[in-house]
Amino acid sequence: MENFKEIINFIAAPQIMFTALLAVFFFIFPPTDWLYSINRKLGLHKLWTKGGGIFLLVVTLGFFIFGLTDENFRLIVTKADNVPIVGLLFLVIFLLWLCLFQAENNDKRIAEGKGPMEAEDAKEKVLVWPDLVYIELIALVIVSALTLIWAISLPAPLEGPANPTVSPNPSKAPWYFLGLQEMLVYFDPWIAGVLFPTVIIIGFMAIPFIDNNPKGSGYYTFKERKMAISIFLFLWLLLWLFLIMTGTFLRGPNWNFFGPFEYWDIHKVEVLTNINLSELVYMIWQNKALPDNIFIREMYGFAALGIYFGLLPLILAKTVFRKVYDSLGPFRYSVFIVLLLLAVSLPIKMFLRWGFNIKYIVAIPEFFLNI
Amino acid sequence: MSTPKPQTEQSTERRTFIKWFAIGWAAFAAIVGGYATLILRYLFPNVLFEPKQSFRAGATNEYALGEVSERFKDKHGVWIVRDQEKIYALATVCTHLGCTPNWFPNENKFKCPCHGSGFYTTGVNFEGPAPRPLERYKIALNDDGEIIIDKTKKFQQEKGEWSDPDSFLLV
Amino acid sequence: MLEKFKQTQFYRAIFRTGGAPIATHKQRILVTLNNVFLHLHPVRIPKHAVKIKYTWCMGGLSFFVFLVLTVTGILLMFYYRPTIEYAYGDVIDMKEQVPLGLMREIHRWNAHLMVITVWLHMFRVFMTGSYKPPREFNWMVGVVLLILTMLLSFTGYLLPWDQLAIWAITVGSNMAGATPMVGAAGPGSSLLAIGDVNFVHSASDARFVMLGGRFVGEGALLRFYVLHCIALPFVIMIFMIVHFWRIRKDGGISGPT
Numbered sequence: 001m002e003n004f005k006e007i008i009n010f011i012a013a014p015q016i017m018f019t020a021l022l023a024v025f026f027f028i029f030p031p032t033d034w035l036y037s038i039n040r041k042l043g044l045h046k047l048w049t050k051g052g053g054i055f056l057l058v059v060t061l062g063f064f065i066f067g068l069t070d071e072n073f074r075l076i077v078t079k080a081d082n083v084p085i086v087g088l089l090f091l092v093i094f095l096l097w098l099c100l101f102q103a104e105n106n107d108k109r110i111a112e113g114k115g116p117m118e119a120e121d122a123k124e125k126v127l128v129w130p131d132l133v134y135i136e137l138i139a140l141v142i143v144s145a146l147t148l149i150w151a152i153s154l155p156a157p158l159e160g161p162a163n164p165t166v167s168p169n170p171s172k173a174p175w176y177f178l179g180l181q182e183m184l185v186y187f188d189p190w191i192a193g194v195l196f197p198t199v200i201i202i203g204f205m206a207i208p209f210i211d212n213n214p215k216g217s218g219y220y221t222f223k224e225r226k227m228a229i230s231i232f233l234f235l236w237l238l239l240w241l242f243l244i245m246t247g248t249f250l251r252g253p254n255w256n257f258f259g260p261f262e263y264w265d266i267h268k269v270e271v272l273t274n275i276n277l278s279e280l281v282y283m284i285w286q287n288k289a290l291p292d293n294i295f296i297r298e299m300y301g302f303a304a305l306g307i308y309f310g311l312l313p314l315i316l317a318k319t320v321f322r323k324v325y326d327s328l329g330p331f332r333y334s335v336f337i338v339l340l341l342l343a344v345s346l347p348i349k350m351f352l353r354w355g356f357n358i359k360y361i362v363a364i365p366e367f368f369l370n371i
Numbered sequence: 372m373s374t375p376k377p378q379t380e381q382s383t384e385r386r387t388f389i390k391w392f393a394i395g396w397a398a399f400a401a402i403v404g405g406y407a408t409l410i411l412r413y414l415f416p417n418v419l420f421e422p423k424q425s426f427r428a429g430a431t432n433e434y435a436l437g438e439v440s441e442r443f444k445d446k447h448g449v450w451i452v453r454d455q456e457k458i459y460a461l462a463t464v465c466t467h468l469g470c471t472p473n474w475f476p477n478e479n480k481f482k483c484p485c486h487g488s489g490f491y492t493t494g495v496n497f498e499g500p501a502p503r504p505l506e507r508y509k510i511a512l513n514d515d516g517e518i519i520i521d522k523t524k525k526f527q528q529e530k531g532e533w534s535d536p537d538s539f540l541l542v
Numbered sequence: 543m544l545e546k547f548k549q550t551q552f553y554r555a556i557f558r559t560g561g562a563p564i565a566t567h568k569q570r571i572l573v574t575l576n577n578v579f580l581h582l583h584p585v586r587i588p589k590h591a592v593k594i595k596y597t598w599c600m601g602g603l604s605f606f607v608f609l610v611l612t613v614t615g616i617l618l619m620f621y622y623r624p625t626i627e628y629a630y631g632d633v634i635d636m637k638e639q640v641p642l643g644l645m646r647e648i649h650r651w652n653a654h655l656m657v658i659t660v661w662l663h664m665f666r667v668f669m670t671g672s673y674k675p676p677r678e679f680n681w682m683v684g685v686v687l688l689i690l691t692m693l694l695s696f697t698g699y700l701l702p703w704d705q706l707a708i709w710a711i712t713v714g715s716n717m718a719g720a721t722p723m724v725g726a727a728g729p730g731s732s733l734l735a736i737g738d739v740n741f742v743h744s745a746s747d748a749r750f751v752m753l754g755g756r757f758v759g760e761g762a763l764l765r766f767y768v769l770h771c772i773a774l775p776f777v778i779m780i781f782m783i784v785h786f787w788r789i790r791k792d793g794g795i796s797g798p799t
Binding site for chain 3 (some may be wrong): 013055081085086087091092095098102103110115116117118119121122123124125126127128129130131132133135139140141144145147148151152154156157158159160161162163164166167168171172173174175176177180184188189190192193195204205207208209211213214215217218219220221222225228229232265271364366367368369370
């Protein structure tokens with residue numbers, strides 16, 4: 001049993017967990033026809049059947065119940081402010097299953113020429129009073145009862161009075177911002193705290209104008225909008241929820257990583273010695289001192305950024321995203337690709353950190369400009 | 372409309388209309404701009420009721436060689452460090468996001484609880500996400516030989532300000 | 543008894559439909575049409591729109607939870623003074639000195655719940671492709687509502703004035719200080735200077751506007767309190783009106799055409 005916990009602790013580390021999830025992600029949620037056919041061959045779509053649903057439930061619930069037997073695990077998941085996140089986790093898994101279950105069903109029906117289930121339902125009209133109003137009333141009563149029970153059984157957290165000179169260890173933002181706080185490990189505050197939130201907002205608002213696929217409006221489907229759903233789930237599940245879960249459950253004192261069954265030891269030492277790209281190029285590869293001129297010092301970083309945001313979109317437009325480019329046109333494609341590349345820069349930076357200890361691609365602390 | 376006016380009269384009319392139109396819009400823009408400035412400026416009060424920014428920190432011989440003194444951490448947010456040749460005052464504000472790091476004497480480093488930044492006793496960052504070293508405050512002796520620390524003046528290593536004679540005290 | 547009451551002038555004065563038993567199709571329609579609250583809804587809707595497996599009910603619940611938060615929030619304001627001196631003690635008293643002191647619990651857990659329901663509503667809207675024409679604008683309004691929800695929750699986080707609160711807000715507000723150009727610790731801010739005079743410093747930047755001070759203190763508590771209790775609820779209500787109105791104008795809940 002202890003060995004099993006050790007293994008879980010080991011693979012829960014973001015380096016391993018994130019890499020593993022990323023490796024299987026696009027097979028489970030295939031964005032292209034080719035990956036879709038592989039998904040079918042491997043039978044991964046069976047996750048979205050009733051049997052698959054039971055499997056997901058047994059695995060997640062089983063892991064959770066098993067975890068509760070461990071003191072460290074219990075301590076972290078029953079912390080008052082963490083309870084909603086546990087709830088969110090189960091809800092998201094269930095709802096993900098629910099929508100993809102219906103999507104699979106609809107895809108099958110559409111292939112048979114029958115149209116989605118919702119279209120069948122929509123033929124019939126019902127009156128708002130009483131049909132909808134009563135459903136709303138029942139939902140309200142259930143939720144009110146639930147929050148009342150929640151409020152009685154779980155006191156709202158209140159720590160010691162505010163003390164500006166002592167930071168609690170660890171200090172965490174409200175849970176819904178922990179994704180951003182986790183990004184702060186890899187990016188400077190102006191990127192993780194200002195640029196990324198802005199880009200997320202703009203990106204979200206741009207979705208209806210970027211996704212110009214007329215199909216799949218008003219019913220669940222996967223096959224008709226593979227690319228859109230795959231990218232969205234990648235952002236929502238891997239780059240947002242996964243980071244929140246990591247930040248909430250697996251970050252302990254000094255923002256060190258702790259496995260779900262690991263004791264939060266304040267004195268755990270983790271080597272975090274990182275270097276900048278300029279230092280790597282000049283001092284380690286070329287064995288020279290850093291040049292004094294900022295632009296010469298950082299030119300490799302600027303070149304990397306230039307290639308990433310300047311050249312790569314052009315290459316992608318000619319290759320992988322050829323169809324996307326053709327349907328979106330130059331302006332919308334530029335918006336789409338810049339947003340996507342910004343999002344993908346997060347995992348890239350994570351891997352650069354884990355693989356090469358890279359801290360900054362461009363480091364100009366003189367002007368607080370670090371990328 | 373019924374009787375067409377002579378050409379010249381009509382164009383004068385149009386000119387006056389455009390003139391008033393422009394004046395109207397300019398006035399509107401000025402009012403909106405004025406209010407915006409007013410609101411923005413309103414958000415910055417002239418007087419801040421914040422604690423005093425300088426304090427006395429005792430005599431130099433109260434600090435042992437190689438010691439990181441936490442005496443004024445809680446009250447003023449300052450560590451006073453004495454090394455081989457000088458005394459300096461480090462701000463207890465992490466340069467990453469402003470948390471207060473903790474001093475770990477056994478590991479000989481400052482470690483920030485928020486995101487794991489680590490700093491040497493000099494204040495130079497060596498691990499974690501902090502982009503630059505801790506800031507140092509102005510430190511001087513008054514006429515009575517007491518150390519005065521002035522938190523309004525900061526010295527940043529990356530700007531080469533730590534060589535400024537105000538940023539340390541030779542002992 | 544009830545039937546008799548329904549025949550009174552008083553009852554009929556309130557309910558425009560009158561007291562007759564609602565049995566016919568026409569009367570059911572009139573219930574919706576004759577009620578200012580119910581008439582947020584259309585009269586007739588396609589059947590898939592009443593299926594929980596399609597709607598997940600998350601949008602409606604978000605609104606309901608918002609109403610609960612408004613009521614409990616107003617009640618909490620009766621016992622709370624937004625100053626450093628009193629805030630923490632008042633929050634303790636809310637539990638210790640008020641009979642059935644559950645109000646803060648209900649408020650806090652509903653606040654968490656609202657963030658969750660708004661996220662899940664967005665998740666559902668994406669998965670059903672409901673942002674597609676003609677609903678693009680309403681999706682954008684929805685994004686604004688999402689931001690406002692998180693801002694409301696964030697500003698409320700400071701008010702108990704405990705360790706959890708000030709450090710979460712310290713970290714959050716320091717990010718604002720890192721805004722390019724207008725934050726004192728953001729890239730480019732040192733470029734906005736003439737000689738030795740910096741225009742953007744810790745008492746004149748984006749973070750200062752938020753906190754009303756150079757650190758999380760008295761000014762920040764008051765500003766967050768006002769934002770949390772008045773400014774942001776006011777703004778979010780305006781956007782909610784637009785959101786609900788556009789749902790109707792865009793043809794009700796999305797569905798296959």
